[in-house]
Amino acid sequence: xxxxxxxxxxxxxxxxxxxxxxxxxxxxxxxxxxxxxxxxxxxxxxxxxxxxxxxxxxxxxxxxxxxxxxxxxxxxxxxxxxxxxxxxxxxxxxxxxxxxxxxxxxxxxxxxxxxxxxxxxxxxxxxxxxxxxxxxxxxxxxxxxxxxxxxxxxxxxxxxxxxxxxxxxxxxxxxxxxxxxxxxxxxxxxxxxxxxxxxxxxxxxxxxxxxxxxxxxxxxxxxxxxxxxxxxxxxxxxxxxxxxxxxxxx
Numbered sequence: 325x326x327x328x329x330x331x332x333x334x335x336x337x338x339x340x341x342x343x344x345x346x347x348x349x350x351x352x353x354x355x356x357x358x359x360x361x362x363x364x365x366x367x368x369x370x371x372x373x374x375x376x377x378x379x380x381x382x383x384x385x386x387x388x389x390x391x392x393x394x395x396x397x398x399x400x401x402x403x404x405x406x407x408x409x410x411x412x413x414x415x416x417x418x419x420x421x422x423x424x425x426x427x428x429x430x431x432x433x434x435x436x437x438x439x440x441x442x443x444x445x446x447x448x449x450x451x452x453x454x455x456x457x458x459x460x461x462x463x464x465x466x467x468x469x470x471x472x473x474x475x476x477x478x479x480x481x482x483x484x485x486x487x488x489x490x491x492x493x494x495x496x497x498x499x500x501x502x503x504x505x506x507x508x509x510x511x512x513x514x515x516x517x518x519x520x521x522x523x524x525x526x527x528x529x530x531x532x533x534x535x536x537x538x539x540x541x542x543x544x545x546x547x548x549x550x551x552x553x554x555x556x557x558x559x560x561x562x563x564x565x566x567x568x569x570x571x572x573x574x
Contacts (some may be wrong), residue, residue, distance in 0.1 A: 335571060337403065348368040349352070353494050369395065369398060369399045369400065369428075370395075370396055370397065370398065370399060370428060371394070371395055371397050371398070371399055371428055371429075371430050372395060372396075372427075372428035372429070373395070373428060373429050373430065374388075374393070374394075374395060374430045374432065375425050375429070375430070375431045375432065376432045376434065377431075377432070377434065378433050378434035378435055378436070379435050379436065380436060381416050381452060381454070381460040382414055382417060382434065382436065382460075383414050384557050385507065386414065387411065387414070387432060387434070390410055390411050390413060390414050391411055391432070392410060393407060393430070399424065399426065399427070399428060399430075401516070404422040404423060404424060405422075407432070408420050408421070408422050409433075411432070414452055415456070415458040416436050416437060416458050416460060417434055417435070417436055417437075417531070418435050418436060418437045418456075419435040419540075420432065420434055420435065421432065421435075423434040426515055431479060432476055433493065436454065437454035437455040437456045437458060437472060437492070438454065438455050438492060439452050439454055439455075439468055439486050440453060440454065440455050440471065440472075440491035440492050440499065441453040441468075441471055441472050441473070441474050441487075441488065441491060441505070442462075442468045442471050442472070442473050442474070443459070443473070443474050443477065444473065447529070449461065449462075450462035453466060453474065453484075453488050454488065454492075454574050455488055455489060455491065455492025455493075456485075456488065456489065456492075457484060457485030457486075457488045463565040463568040470499070471489070471499070471500075472502040472503060472504055472505050472519070473503065473504050473505075474487075474504075474505050474506075475504055475506050476506045476507050477504070477505075477507055479513070481507060483507065483509075483514070483515050483531055486515070486519070487505070487515075487531050490531055490534050490535055493535060493552035494534070494535065494538050495542075496548055498538055498541065498542060500522075500524055501521045501522050501545065502519050502520070502521055502522075503520050503521060503522050504520040505517055505518070505519050505520075506518045508528070513530050513556070515530045515531040515532055516528070516529070516530050516556075517529065517531065521545065523545050523550065524550035525541075525544070525545060525551065525552075526551075526552050526553065527541060527553045527554075527555065528552070528553070528554045528555070529554070529556065530555070530556065533555055534555075537555040537559070540559055541553065541555065544561055548561060549563060550563075550564060551562070551563040
C-alpha cells in the first residue's frame, strides 16, 4: 500500500502575508502624503526674503509688480525661469538672473541697459535715455555726469532710438566728451546730426557713420586744435577762424 504524501497548507499563510504587506504600503503612502501636505502647508516653504540688486532706473516696486511674487508666497509656486521671463518685459532690463536658496530666500540680479544720454523738456523735466532707446524720468534727481544732452529730438523722430543704440556702442571716454547732440537732417542724410564736444569741437556726421568714424574723431581731438569736424563720406577739419580753409583728412 503506497504511502500518501501530505503537504502543509500554505495558501492561507501566504494570503495573510500579502494582506499585511498591502496594508503596510497603504499606511506608508498615507503617512508620506500627510507629511508632504504638512510640509507644503508649513511656513518653511514660504518666501521670507526677496533680495533685489543691480537696478538703478527701475524701482523695486516695479520689479515686484512685474515678477508677480511677494514675501509670503509659496517658494515652489513659480520657477526661476518664469520669473526671469516676466522681468525681461521691463524695457530698461537687458538681462536678469533669478536664483532661489531654500528655505525662503529669493535673489533677483538686474542688469539694465546703460544710460547714454539725457533730455531736458521745456518745463525742466529730465529724462535718461538708455542704450535701447528707453526713456526713464529722473524724477528730480541730478543730471547725468559725462553724458550728452539731446536737443531738438522729438518723440516723432524715429532716429532717436538708433542714435541711442549707436551711443551705447562707442567707447566710454568718447561718449563722455560729447556734451550735446542736435539733429540736422537733409534729403541726402536724413540721420545727419551735429555734436558738440567738451574738447571744443563741432562735429557734423550721421548716426550711421558715427561707429566707423569714431576713431578718426578720437585721433583729431587728440592731435588738432579745436574747430569744425565733418565726418561724412570724406572727413574734413577746419579751425574756428572765419574764412579759414578746410583740411581734407581722409
